Amino acid sequence: MLRGPDGYWIYKDLPNEEALQPFWKPFAAINQWTTENPGPLAAGDLSRSARPDAIQWVHENKPEGIAIGDGRIVARYDGSTSEVPLIGGNFDSVEAVTEGWKGRGSLPPLDESVFHSGRASIRFEPSAAGQSPRSPHIDKKIPEAGHKKIYEVSFWVKTAGAGDPIRFWVGRANSSQHPDYMYYANYFLPPDHDWMRLRTPITWGMYKGSPPLVLRFWCPPTDGKVWLDEVRLQPVQVRTLDIPLNPPADAAGWGTIDWKLSPADARCEADIEDPEDDHTLRKRLYPGDNVAPLVAVVGLKPVVLRLKVYPSPAETVVLEEVQIRFTSKSR
Structure with a gap:
């Protein structure tokens, strides 16, 4: 030390x-x-x-x-690689989100009253007693991601409630690992904070399988709320x-x-x-x-x-x- x-x-x-x-x-x-x-x-x-x-x-x-x-x-x-399109990445419609994302049971709800851009965001609210799951996540398979490429996933989050920082995990894996194993970036978000953009690196070597990349956003149990919007995957x-x-x-x-x-x-x-x-x-x-x-x-x-x-x-x-x-x- x-x-x-x-x-x-x-x-x-x-x-x-x-x-x-x-x-x-x-x-x-x-x-x-x-x-x-x-x-x-x-x-x-x-x-x-x-x-x-x-x-x-x-x-x-x-x-x-x-x-x-x-x-x-x-x-x-x-470089020659362009942004990877993500169906439902803006969380503007139930149809696109249902097509593009999978959840632990039901998907978290869309919130048309809170959004950074567009018409809605997705709301993680895992604190309500008796609701299931209390630790929701959403997964997205991305077949368009190229092998041995370097990417950055960016997204906007907003928090409300809770006196303590809110944990928010961003996971990645290739299809041969998912769902048994994922590599996580663990964020401690300040409570009652307005929209802020976060970035997470997506790097790998000889990942195999199809699709080559699976993303996960996961909010463990908390006394607050987290809104997620504008998920983008860019090569860097x-x-x-x-x-x-x-x-x-x-x-x-x-x-x-x-x-x-x-x-x-x-x-x-x-x-x-x-x-x-x-x-x-x-x-x-x-x-x-x-x-x-x-x-x-x-x-x-x-x-x-x-x-x-x-x-x-x-x-x-x-x-x-x-x-x-x-x-x-x-x-």
Whole structure:
């Protein structure tokens, strides 16, 4: 465990001992640094934009699918696969939903009074005593999905009631696994929240069977309600952008890091890499995270923020800004 902004950095999903080595190497140094520097991590009083360095990197390296437009860094999809049509994905009519989705027993009801677009949404309300099922789900087989393709499923949800977060699961499987096994993304939705768009990656390797993809939306028992609308399945491509982070001469330490993407809910994976040997210094980075412990591993040498974004045919992803904060020597 390595301390981060809210307590610890935790590395997961490392498959073997060889992969673990780069992460164990800095452990002793960061552990000692953490012991010697208890308390909250300094956010940094010296702010620096890394966007000029990012633009220069794009000009010099010309990464696939990434270009500069109007001073912005734009990631585009250039594949031949188009959006996969989903019968009943807008939940506008009983006929289309009945044809396109299967439920656990009866399908959850359509709600013509609440919708993000169109004429209706589907309402998960599994809390009413005596009703069955109390844990409803809807499944959709998608024969049009291509084998060995990378997709993203996006959807809009709205919640009401319940004092606690509402759990909402999005499952995927191929037809040889379904219904015995599904891989789930587990969301904790804020109660009484207006419409928000969520995205879930759909990736696989040598999946077999026909259809190659089955989607599931599942709401375990709750005291609230969830409305689901506008389910879309888009192909995406991974675009990788390396952003040099260069500490200024008057920096004494690292602070917080932040970046802004457009659209604001664009899916992004971020790590910090050592440019000398390309090993990962920090995994699963999020906007606003504090990277102060880097000083125990690399001091104030330049590092690289590696962003992976996923444009689709209908949507480019734009990097609007990158800000890195440092503590200054005068602090």
